[in-house]
Amino acid sequence: MVISFQQHIVQEQNHLLGSSVELQWLLSGIILASKLIQSQVRRAGLVDILGALENTNVQGEIQQKLDVYANETLITCFRQRASVGVIASEENEHPILLRRGSSDAQYAIIFDPLDGSSNIDVAVTIGTTFSIFCRPENADADDPLQWVLQPGSKQVAAGYVIYGSSTVLVYSVGNGVHGFTLDPSIGTYILTHENIRMPEQGGYYSINESYVAKFPGHYVEYINKLKSGALGKSYSSRFIGSMVADFHRTLLRGGIFLYPATGDFPEGRLRLLYEANPIAFLAEQAGGAATNGERRILDIEPTHLHQRSSFVVGGKFEMEEFERCAREAREKDDILTNQKRSRVEYTG
Numbered sequence: 001m002v003i004s005f006q007q008h009i010v011q012e013q014n015h016l017l018g019s020s021v022e023l024q025w026l027l028s029g030i031i032l033a034s035k036l037i038q039s040q041v042r043r044a045g046l047v048d049i050l051g052a053l054e055n056t057n058v059q060g061e062i063q064q065k066l067d068v069y070a071n072e073t074l075i076t077c078f079r080q081r082a083s084v085g086v087i088a089s090e091e092n093e094h095p096i097l098l099r100r101g102s103s104d105a106q107y108a109i110i111f112d113p114l115d116g117s118s119n120i121d122v123a124v125t126i127g128t129t130f131s132i133f134c135r136p137e138n139a140d141a142d143d144p145l146q147w148v149l150q151p152g153s154k155q156v157a158a159g160y161v162i163y164g165s166s167t168v169l170v171y172s173v174g175n176g177v178h179g180f181t182l183d184p185s186i187g188t189y190i191l192t193h194e195n196i197r198m199p200e201q202g203g204y205y206s207i208n209e210s211y212v213a214k215f216p217g218h219y220v221e222y223i224n225k226l227k228s229g230a231l232g233k234s235y236s237s238r239f240i241g242s243m244v245a246d247f248h249r250t251l252l253r254g255g256i257f258l259y260p261a262t263g264d265f266p267e268g269r270l271r272l273l274y275e276a277n278p279i280a281f282l283a284e285q286a287g288g289a290a291t292n293g294e295r296r297i298l299d300i301e302p303t304h305l306h307q308r309s310s311f312v313v314g315g316k317f318e319m320e321e322f323e324r325c326a327r328e329a330r331e332k333d334d335i336l337t338n339q340k341r342s343r344v345e346y347t348g
C-alpha cells in the first residue's frame with residue numbers, strides 16, 4: 001500500500017502534542033522546503049549555485065551558496081505557517097520572532113538547513129535537520145529564546161531529510177520513527193521505512209579518527225575494543241563528515257557514531273539544539289540511545305542557541321559498552337584523585 005508523508009502525518013494525529021491540525025500543517029512545510037532544496041542540491045554543479053560566498057556564518061564557517069538558499073527556503077516556508085511563532089537556524093545568530101503575541105503561534109522550529117555543507121562541492125551526502133517545540137506555558141511571547149532553550153525531551157517532533165542516492169525524510173512525533181523516500185516522478189514522499197528499529201548491535205563505528213590523539217582516553221580504549229573484536233564481532237569504520245548521513249546508516253544498520261570533545265572544541269563539535277537533539281530524539285524512538293558521553297542528550301538544559309556538545313549515539317549494545325568504558329574511566333579517576341589526596345594529607 002502506498003502511503004505518503006502527508007497521509008502519515010494525518011494518521012499520527014492522535015500522537016501529536018499541541019494542535020494536531022496545526023502540527024500537520026507545520027510538518028508539511030518540511031515537504032515543500034526539502035523538495036525545493038533537493039532540486040538545487042541535485043543541480044548544484046550546473047546552476048552556479050556551487051561554491052562559497054565571501055561571507056561566513058555565525059559559526060565562523062565559510063557559507064556555501066546552497067547553505068544560504070536552503071536557509072532562506074526553510075525560513076520562507078515556515079514563516080507562512082500561522083502556527084509558527086519562532087524560527088531558529090544554524091545560519092542565523094538570533095532566533096526570528098513571528099506574529100508577536102498571536103495566540104495562533106504555538107510552535108518553535110529549529111533547523112540546520114544543510115548539515116555537512118563542506119561536502120557540497122564534492123557531491124557527498126548532506127542533510128537538513130529539524131526540531132519542533134511547543135511554546136512553553138510561561139514563555140514570554142516577546143522572548144524567542146524562551147521558546148527554543150528547552151531540553152530535547154520536550155520536542156514534539158524531530159527529523160531530518162538526507163540528500164543522498166535518494167532523498168529520504170525521516171521523522172518522529174514520539175510514536176516511532178518512519179522514513180519516506182521522495183519519488184521524483186510524482187514529487188511525493190512515499191513511506192518506505194515504517195517504524196524503524198535500530199539494530200541492537202551493528203557492524204560500524206563512526207568517528208573522525210584524525211583527532212584520536214585529542215580524544216579522552218576512554219574513547220580511544222573503546223574504539224580499540226571495537227577494532228579488536230573484543231565486543232564479540234569485528235566492526236568496519238565509516239565517517240562521511242555529514243552527521244546526518246553517518247546517523248542514517250547507524251539508524252538502519254546499527255553501530256555507533258561518536259564526536260567527543262577535543263582540544264579544539266572543548267564543549268564538543270556538534271550543536272545541541274539542531275544536530276544532537278533531533279538525532280537523539282529519533283535514536284531513542286528507534287530503541288537506541290544518545291548521550292554527551294556522560295548524560296542523556298535529551299536531559300540537557302540548553303543555555304544558548306548555538307551551544308555545542310559532545311555526542312555519542314548508537315544501538316543498545318554499543319551504547320551500553322561505551323557507558324561501561326566511561327564509568328570505569330571515571331572510577332579510575334576517582335581512585336587516583338583519592339590516592340593523591342591521601343598522599344597530601346599523609347605528608348601534611
Ligand code: P6P
Pocket residue numbers: 115116117118208241242243244269270
Ligand atoms: P569534522 C558538518 O559540518 C558537521 O557539523 C557534522 O555534520 C559532521 O559530523 C562534522 O561537522 C564533521 O566535522 O571536523 O570531523 O570534519
